[in-house]
Amino acid sequence: MRYETIPTTCSYCGCGCEVLLQVLDGELIGVLPSKASPINEGSLCIKGWNLHEFVVSERRLRKPMLRKGGSLVETSWEEALDEVAGRLAKIKSESGPDSIAALSSAKCTNEENYLMQRFVRAAIGTNNVDHCARL
Amino acid sequence: MTNSIAELEDAACIFIIGSNTTEAHPLVANRILRAKQKGAKLIVADPRKIHIAEFADIHLSHRLGSDVALINGIMHVILAEGWEAKDYIASRTEGFEALERVVRGYTPEKVSGITGVPAEQIRAVAEAYARSASSSIVYAMGITQHTTGVDNVKSLANLAMLCGRIGVECGGVNPLRGQNNVQGACDMGALPNVLPGYQKVTDEAARKKFEQAWGVALPSEVGLTVMKMMNGLHAGSVRALYVMGENPAMSDPNSHHVREALSRAELLVVQDITLTETTEYAHAVLPGVSFAEKDGTFTNTERRVQRVRKGIEPVGDSREDGWILCELSRRLGHAMELEPASELMDEIAGLTPSYGGMRYDRLEAFGLQWPCPDAEHPGTKYLHKDKFARGRGLFHAIEYQPPAEACDDEYPMQLTTGRSFVHFHTGTMTRRSPSLDEEQKDPFVQMHPEDAEAHGISPPGQVKVITRRGSISLEAKLSARIPKGMLFIPFHFAEAAANLLTIDALDPIAGIPEYKVCAARVERE
Amino acid sequence: MRELLKTRVAEMLREGRVDGVVGLIESHGEPLPYLFTADDTAALERISTGELQGRLAELIPGVVRYPLGKILTAVARKHPDKRFGVMCRACDERVVFGLFQNLQLDPDKVEILGLPCKEELARACSCPAPAPRSAIVDQPSREAWDRADLERIDAMALDERFAFWVEELGRCIKCYGCRNACPVCFCDVCTLQDDGLVKKGEIPAELPAFQLTRAWHMVGRCVDCGLCQEACPMDIPIRTIYRKVRSIVGELFDYFPGERDGGKSPLEQLGDGSFPIQ
Numbered sequence: 001m002r003y004e005t006i007p008t009t010c011s012y013c014g015c016g017c018e019v020l021l022q023v024l025d026g027e028l029i030g031v032l033p034s035k036a037s038p039i040n041e042g043s044l045c046i047k048g049w050n051l052h053e054f055v056v057s058e059r060r061l062r063k064p065m066l067r068k069g070g071s072l073v074e075t076s077w078e079e080a081l082d083e084v085a086g087r088l089a090k091i092k093s094e095s096g097p098d099s100i101a102a103l104s105s106a107k108c109t110n111e112e113n114y115l116m117q118r119f120v121r122a123a124i125g126t127n128n129v130d131h132c133a134r135l
Numbered sequence: 136m137t138n139s140i141a142e143l144e145d146a147a148c149i150f151i152i153g154s155n156t157t158e159a160h161p162l163v164a165n166r167i168l169r170a171k172q173k174g175a176k177l178i179v180a181d182p183r184k185i186h187i188a189e190f191a192d193i194h195l196s197h198r199l200g201s202d203v204a205l206i207n208g209i210m211h212v213i214l215a216e217g218w219e220a221k222d223y224i225a226s227r228t229e230g231f232e233a234l235e236r237v238v239r240g241y242t243p244e245k246v247s248g249i250t251g252v253p254a255e256q257i258r259a260v261a262e263a264y265a266r267s268a269s270s271s272i273v274y275a276m277g278i279t280q281h282t283t284g285v286d287n288v289k290s291l292a293n294l295a296m297l298c299g300r301i302g303v304e305c306g307g308v309n310p311l312r313g314q315n316n317v318q319g320a321c322d323m324g325a326l327p328n329v330l331p332g333y334q335k336v337t338d339e340a341a342r343k344k345f346e347q348a349w350g351v352a353l354p355s356e357v358g359l360t361v362m363k364m365m366n367g368l369h370a371g372s373v374r375a376l377y378v379m380g381e382n383p384a385m386s387d388p389n390s391h392h393v394r395e396a397l398s399r400a401e402l403l404v405v406q407d408i409t410l411t412e413t414t415e416y417a418h419a420v421l422p423g424v425s426f427a428e429k430d431g432t433f434t435n436t437e438r439r440v441q442r443v444r445k446g447i448e449p450v451g452d453s454r455e456d457g458w459i460l461c462e463l464s465r466r467l468g469h470a471m472e473l474e475p476a477s478e479l480m481d482e483i484a485g486l487t488p489s490y491g492g493m494r495y496d497r498l499e500a501f502g503l504q505w506p507c508p509d510a511e512h513p514g515t516k517y518l519h520k521d522k523f524a525r526g527r528g529l530f531h532a533i534e535y536q537p538p539a540e541a542c543d544d545e546y547p548m549q550l551t552t553g554r555s556f557v558h559f560h561t562g563t564m565t566r567r568s569p570s571l572d573e574e575q576k577d578p579f580v581q582m583h584p585e586d587a588e589a590h591g592i593s594p595p596g597q598v599k600v601i602t603r604r605g606s607i608s609l610e611a612k613l614s615a616r617i618p619k620g621m622l623f624i625p626f627h628f629a630e631a632a633a634n635l636l637t638i639d640a641l642d643p644i645a646g647i648p649e650y651k652v653c654a655a656r657v658e659r660e
Numbered sequence: 661m662r663e664l665l666k667t668r669v670a671e672m673l674r675e676g677r678v679d680g681v682v683g684l685i686e687s688h689g690e691p692l693p694y695l696f697t698a699d700d701t702a703a704l705e706r707i708s709t710g711e712l713q714g715r716l717a718e719l720i721p722g723v724v725r726y727p728l729g730k731i732l733t734a735v736a737r738k739h740p741d742k743r744f745g746v747m748c749r750a751c752d753e754r755v756v757f758g759l760f761q762n763l764q765l766d767p768d769k770v771e772i773l774g775l776p777c778k779e780e781l782a783r784a785c786s787c788p789a790p791a792p793r794s795a796i797v798d799q800p801s802r803e804a805w806d807r808a809d810l811e812r813i814d815a816m817a818l819d820e821r822f823a824f825w826v827e828e829l830g831r832c833i834k835c836y837g838c839r840n841a842c843p844v845c846f847c848d849v850c851t852l853q854d855d856g857l858v859k860k861g862e863i864p865a866e867l868p869a870f871q872l873t874r875a876w877h878m879v880g881r882c883v884d885c886g887l888c889q890e891a892c893p894m895d896i897p898i899r900t901i902y903r904k905v906r907s908i909v910g911e912l913f914d915y916f917p918g919e920r921d922g923g924k925s926p927l928e929q930l931g932d933g934s935f936p937i938q
């Protein structure tokens with residue numbers, strides 16, 4: 001039997017409210033606004049209060065998928081990663097790195113955005129990286 | 136934001152333009168309403184009488200896309216009355232004469248003709264903004280999502296500098312970021328022209344630094360923006376697109392064009408937490424994790440770098456996004472070590488001057504605001520305190536330009552898009568949240584009752600909204616909060632995707648599409 | 661107080677009187693809700709009473725409170741056989757008694773660790789009864805109910821009162837935070853989300869349907885802990901509405917939810933007695 005609350009940051013809008021993840025026996029059962037946070041001072045909006053719901057949604061993807069014969073089919077990580085890397089390498093060698101582009105994410109963390117742009121610039125070799133900041 | 140959220144509470148005057156604050160940024164709106172209760176003057180400029188406009192001392196209902204004219208008109212009055220901050224202009228800015236010359240032409244009467252705002256109101260706003268003890272400007276996508284988006288932003292900066300409102304407490308020009316980590320994605324160099332910390336890819340010294348850190352030569356040519364990537368896919372010059380945590384098929388304007396582009400990709404890889412409109416075109420889908428399943432940081436709209444902490448194990452066989460990127464990078468011959476997030480931040484801090492003092496142990500208890508150049512620096516509450524980043528603040532003389540698409544007989548109405556308080560962005564998350572879905576299930580178009588009557592629409596009625604790009608069917612919601620001749624559609628709903636209608640005319644500098652105005656017509660279904 | 665609390669919690673867990681204690685732990689620089697258990701005694705070193713330290717104490721007035729009673733209910737529902745301790749200020753204690761009265765918690769399985777509040781805190785909270793009955797230390801009895809908010813509004817003429825509430829409630833952004841934070845809101849299906857009663861998808865929340873619906877539901881339930889108002893992002897004095905409801909119920913039925921000697925619940929007093937709550 002274990003219940004704890006883990007402070008983290010709301011992943012919806014740019015206000016940056018601090019929320020507490022309520023975790024009961026490893027399961028995310030809800031969120032609470034941080035009472036001590038000088039940003040949201042114990043409040044959240046309707047989106048923040050329901051932040052846990054999409055996390056545990058039935059519709060979350062649980063396995064990698066590759067398109068085979070027209071439809072997406074579940075597969076192993078090994079196969080998915082080899083396939084993606086192989087095809088990227090092939091396109092890069094045929095048409096140069098600038099024939100590849102990537103969209104990073106305003107929903108992902110700083111660290112992930114950093115890794116993404118490094119991946120694009122250093123591993124692929126192009127500056128074709130952007131995200132939907134303008135939206 | 137140049138300033139901090141909490142500072143808004145003590146501003147003497149707040150000027151909101153292009154931000155539906157209570158719906159889209161509720162936890163900033165509360166500070167603004169608190170300021171109002173403490174006696175602040177509140178000015179809201181928005182064509183619609185949005186919720187926060189109910190509390191405004193002055194509500195300006197200016198025509199869509201007439202922001203530059205409106206702001207020039209306000210500046211005209213300030214100059215005519217001699218309310219500008221003369222010392223500040225002399226000591227901290229340049230380019231004032233050019234601004235003065237342009238603004239001279241924008242008399243309140245002329246501006247009234249362009250914006251539809253009474254001249255008297257323009258004068259009142261000028262007085263409130265210029266003469267209050269402190270004045271803060273708050274804006275959001277209603278300012279940026281125009282072909283004149285950059286002009287709009289510069290105009291607001293002009294206004295703020297004219298009154299000496301930048302670099303002071305409770306002042307500033309404060310964009311509210313739409314998504315939780317737009318700020319961070321930009322800071323981290325997820326942009327085609329800059330490396331982390333806005334260091335230009337064309338700057339050899341900057342490149343060198345990163346080349347040394349990563350042990351590989353880096354490209355020096357500016358890359359493609361989202362819209363150019365889509366055009367590249369159309370033309371065949373871009374063959375592969377890798378998408379992490381975005382849904383361009385739904386979020387980008389003129390979606391037909393985007394979907395066509397995506398379908399032409401030889402390889403489309405989507406890394407996301409659910410299937411989306413974009414994965415319909417994907418060749419590979421890699422399940423990443425949500426914010427609750429990983430460690431890291433987000434940077435909020437007031438530049439505050441805040442911890443994201445792992446609460447639960449990844450759902451199913453999904454994997455942390457960083458792991459996926461490292462695995463792929465290794466396979467492509469560039470080994471990126473998968474370090475704990477805290478060590479990655481150390482690497483970032485070493486390469487990004489404004490993040491120089493960010494370390495996880497310092498981010499405990501509510502984070503730090505950049506710039507934070509070193510381990511002792513306490514972070515920065517407001518920017519440009521003694522001088523601007525470039526030295527002197529530069530005024531930009533800007534002429535008003537109408538939106539890209541004018542109304543005509545065939546498309547007589549103006550369509551704008553935006554958010555609802557319930558949903559977020561393309562709905563990938565909020566519409567999968569049962570409580571939020573229950574609060575607002577269906578797409579709708581807001582229109583004025585008289586327009587509805589003219590079209591024989593009586594609710595609850597389905598209508599068809601049509602533009603040159605496409606048409607969608609949805610329910611009409613009648614409201615006198617929207618001016619006659621205008622339609623508003625929230626863009627969260629795939630089954631009636633507003634972006635099938637919007638125009639992909641771009642701001643020439645920032646490449647931002649004009650989501651906020653295009654010509655449309657409405658028909659009864 | 662913290663030391664004493666720590667000793668008492670350690671004792672309860674060691675002796676096996678309870679399987680877990682719901683309280684607050686100092687973690688990541690702030691007090692956070694936590695379930696202390698016998699197998700992690702190290703956590704006890706960081707037990708907190710909710711008082712803030714250092715720079716946070718300057719930023720945030722008062723103490724940090726969380727709906728501990730609500731959290732306890734969630735844990736106890738999942739683990740019906742376990743026994744629990746719960747850290748309670750007087751307000752939390754009223755919550756727990758309220759939950760006993762409404763059959764959400766089993767009194768035989770819950771042990772309360774009461775923390776008395778300082779005078780100034782009681783005044784800041786305008787607390788109706790700041791002394792917990794199950795306090796872990798001796799305490800002076802305190803009368804603290806500051807009814808200034810109720811009196812101010814009661815003194816207004818009807819139309820003035822109406823205008824006041826329209827203005828205040830007009831700020832509501834329908835976050836449902838008041839309901840979510842309320843430790844005695846425990847229904848599985850919430851009337852506030854009933855299409856027939858309250859219009860959906862608009863802010864402010866339908867006026868006054870949303871607030872009145874919630875007010876009805878606080879009849880015989882609100883223990884006046886003030887957590888709802890603390891959660892309200894728009895600083896709406898909603899607690900005052902429920903206090904009014906609470907005071908009416910008190911006058912009519914001599915019933916004060918959450919107080920042990922609070923008499924019979926109005927539901928038990930109404931009707932012919934053929935519908936007993938059990």
Ligand code: SF4
Nearest residue numbers: 010012013017045048
């Ligand atoms: S809780 Fe609401 S206001 Fe706060 S960050 Fe999340 S979406 Fe924004």
Ligand code: SF4
Nearest residue numbers: 750751777782785787
């Ligand atoms: S409401 Fe009363 S018991 Fe609760 S914290 Fe305030 S003073 Fe203490």
Ligand code: SF4
Nearest residue numbers: 832833835836838892
């Ligand atoms: S907490 Fe406040 S804003 Fe939120 S629903 Fe309740 S009254 Fe409205």
